[in-house]
Amino acid sequence: MSQVQEEPKVAKDTKEKILRAAMDLMALYGYKGASVRKIAKAVGIRESAIYNHFKNKEEIFKTILASLFTTPFDDFFENHPPEKDAIEGKNYLMKFAATIKELSFDARNEKLFRIIMLEIMQSDEVRKQFLKYFFDENIKKLSTAFFVMMQHALIRSGDPILMAQEFFAPLFYYRLEITLFRMDERPTHSLSSIFEKHVDFFWEGIAL
Amino acid sequence: MSQVQEEPKVAKDTKEKILRAAMDLMALYGYKGASVRKIAKAVGIRESAIYNHFKNKEEIFKTILASLFTTPFDDFFENHPPEKDAIEGKNYLMKFAATIKELSFDARNEKLFRIIMLEIMQSDEVRKQFLKYFFDENIKKLSTAFFVMMQHALIRSGDPILMAQEFFAPLFYYRLEITLFRMDERPTHSLSSIFEKHVDFFWEGIAL
DNA sequence: GTCTATAGAGAGATAGAC
DNA sequence: GTCTATCTCTCTATAGAC
Incomplete structure (x- = not known):
């Protein structure tokens, strides 16, 4: 509508649709099971048209991967820096758990988790990123939080990293x-309070 | 060598090799990536020969699956029935954790875990079995153990099932x-004591 | 029970017309 | 930027000779 975005209207649209x-x-x-044929069919174009937007199938995957790990975890720790907010103690942990819960029940995020x-x-790339986020960064930030709580004598002392892992696992x-x-269409409402528990x-x- | 096993010598051998x-x-x-071609090549026969031993690829997979979940967990709880042995308290949990640790570092069992x-x-079948063993039976037996410990005032009271999940996760x-x-060939010795911790x-x- | 040969489907990717 | 047509490869599976 506005004057700003003009030219690559349809192109960008198709590229988005493909993604x-x-x-x-x-x-x-999975990667293998999602054939270029199926992707093209879902978009409503021919396979060959895909290659006007991406060099090959792997490039599509890589583009998705890039968005996979721009994770909301960063957001959490930016909005709730452990050095500062961890003195809240249990409340801080509750907020973190609530974030995970939200992600678990969010449609888009579930797709990412499934991939x-x-x-x-x-x-290798997925595994690398997974280890980085789920096992390293998350744990590092959480261990800072536990360290702070220990310093303020809110919790018993111990190895903050172990504690972070035990909390996160x-x-x-x-x-x-x-x-x-979900994949078996089993109800999940019994699990909705498990994070708080x-x-x-x-x-x-x-x-x- | 003995007189007992005679006839299907080679046949059984090949079938075993295929598996x-x-x-x-x-x-x-994975299932898709392990093509009949590759399997045949690894065994040292032609693809067509595979079909003398299995109806199709899926039957090979199903046969493997059947062995996948004849799990050592059953062994543990048979050898250490929670109703009886859980009064050992921490020691009981230590034994359970040691079993998981063993499985984690056992070559054959790692293969199964990877599959x-x-x-x-x-x-669907893998998921069903996984949920059954990892989320149901295991948790059920463990919760019995915690229940026993509560009764003997070894541990604080609470929901035994929640406690079992929290312990197992x-x-x-x-x-x-x-x-x-392991897949990235990163060293795991730093993780060898994590189960006890x-x-x-x-x-x-x-x-x- | 293994082989050769081949069928038939589906995959990723490219050439060239429009 | 999309289309048709086609190439090439790999896959699962079968037929039939030995």
Whole structure:
């Protein structure tokens, strides 16, 4: 409508559509299972037209990957820096768990999580990024939070990194469980309060 | 050598070889990636010869699956029935964790775990079995153990099922971490004591 | 039970007309 | 930028000789 964006209107649109369709299909069938044929069909164009927008199939995947790991975790720790906010103690953990919960029940984010779990054993890049975010950065930030809590004598002392892992692991486990339940169309409402329960249980084990 | 096994010597041998090769390849490349061609090549026969032993590729997979979930977990709980042995308290949990640790560092079992993680989002059967063993039976038995411990006032009271999940989740998480590290040939010795550390940490949080 | 040969489907990708 | 047409490769599976 405005004067600003003009020229590549349709082109950009198609490229977006391709990415969208590819993401949907890859979340369902994995990289291999999401063939260029199927992607093209889902978009409503021929296979050859795909190659006007991407060099090859792998480039499509890489583009999706790039968006995969611009993770909301960063957002959380930016909005809630552990050095500053961790003195909130249990409340801080509750906020973190709530973020994971939100992601678990968010449609787009579930797609991303599925692609990650589908390709984690196959794609070096996915695995690398997964380890970086799920096992490194997250744990690092969380361990800072626990360190702060220890300093303020909110919790018993111990190895902050171990504590961070112990806190994070069940959240990951529950999130995986939700995804798997969904795939079998099993109800997940029984899991909706599990994140809060986890924080309650965990806090009771470490609080002074 | 003995007189007993005679006739289907070679046949049974080839069938075994096929299963072995298929398992190796599927642990590396997944179901789709382990083509009949590759399996045949690994065995040292032609593709067509495969079909003398199995109706089709899926039957090979199903045969492997059947062996996948004749799990050592059953062994553990048979050898250490929670109703009886859980009064050992922390020691009981230590034994359980040691079993998971063993499985994590056992070559054959790692292959099975990889196949599970590779196909969990693709194969209904794998997912079903996974949920059954990792999320249901295991948790059920463990929750019995925690219930017993509560009754004997070894640990604080609470929901035994939640406690079982909270105890099990990190073990699963660490096992996954080990598998992923291995795939990138990252050293895992730093993780060798993590299972014991988990039990220590967890016990401190629930012990009375 | 293994082989050669081949069918038939689906994959990724390119050439060239419009 | 999209189309038709086509290439080439790989896949699962079968037929039939030995």
